[in-house]
Amino acid sequence: MSTSLDSALDPMEEIRFRKKHGSMWMEIQKDTHFTFDELEKIMVIFFKIQKRDEKPAASDLISRSHFRDVLHTGLGMTDSYMMERVMVALDRGTSPYVTMATFAKAISLYLRGDIEERIAYAFTCYDLLGEGHLRRETMYQLMKKSLAKASRDDDVEEAVKELVDIMLKRMDLDHDGVINFTDFRQCVLTTPSLIESLGYCLPERPAVYAFLGTWCPDWGKM
Incomplete structure (x- = not known):
C-alpha cells in the first residue's frame, strides 16, 4: 500500500478519533465479520486515509478517489472500468464520498466475506x-x-x-x-x-494476505 498511509498517528489524535466514533463502530460491527478490536484497526486505516484530505467533508467520510487508491494499491484491484461498477455495488449511490460504514463493510467483504x-x-x-x-x-x-x-x-x-x-x-x-x-x-x-467470469471485481488471495500482513499482522494472535 502507498507509503503515504504508513506514518504513525499522533497518539492523542487516535484517542480522540476512537472516542468520537466508538459508539458508531458498535453498530457498524454488526454488519461485518470483524470483532470490535479488529474493526478499530480498520477504522484507524480509515483515519489515516482521511488525513490525506486537506479539507475532509466530515469526520466519517473519505473521498471515493482515496478509497479507490486503497483498493488499487492495497488490494490489487486495478481494472479502472470495473472499479466504477465496484463503487456502485458497494454504496449504490453517486456521492463522491465513502462513509465509515461502507468502508468497513467493503473491507469485511474483501477479507472475510462468505460465498x-x-x-x-x-x-x-x-x-x-x-x-x-x-x-x-x-x-x-x-x-x-x-x-x-x-x-x-x-x-x-x-x-x-x-x-x-x-x-x-x-x-x-x-x-x-x-x-x-x-x-x-x-x-x-x-x-x-x-x-x-464477467470481470475482476474481487481481490486475489495473495493481495488479501499482503494487506493483512501489512496492516493487521497480529490478527492471527487475537
Whole structure:
C-alpha cells in the first residue's frame, strides 16, 4: 500500500478519533465479520486515509478517489472500468464520498466475506442497468472491456460474441435468454471460479494476505 498511509498517528489524535466514533463502530460491527478490536484497526486505516484530505467533508467520510487508491494499491484491484461498477455495488449511490460504514463493510467483504455475500456483490457489479438479470448486451459490454485490455486482435468483437454465447449456454439455467440472480448463484455455487467470469471485481488471495500482513499482522494472535 502507498507509503503515504504508513506514518504513525499522533497518539492523542487516535484517542480522540476512537472516542468520537466508538459508539458508531458498535453498530457498524454488526454488519461485518470483524470483532470490535479488529474493526478499530480498520477504522484507524480509515483515519489515516482521511488525513490525506486537506479539507475532509466530515469526520466519517473519505473521498471515493482515496478509497479507490486503497483498493488499487492495497488490494490489487486495478481494472479502472470495473472499479466504477465496484463503487456502485458497494454504496449504490453517486456521492463522491465513502462513509465509515461502507468502508468497513467493503473491507469485511474483501477479507472475510462468505460465498453468498461475494455472489450478491459480484452480480450487482455486473448488473449494469440494475434490472436484476444480465442480458446478452450487458455481458458483451463487460467481456469486451475485459478482453480489449488483454488482446490487440482485431477480431476481439467476434471472440467476445462467442464467449457470451458460451456463457449464456452455461449459466442460463432456466433458458429464458438472460442470466438472473438465481442462475448466477447456482452456477457459482457449483463452479466457484465463475464468480468473476464477467470481470475482476474481487481481490486475489495473495493481495488479501499482503494487506493483512501489512496492516493487521497480529490478527492471527487475537
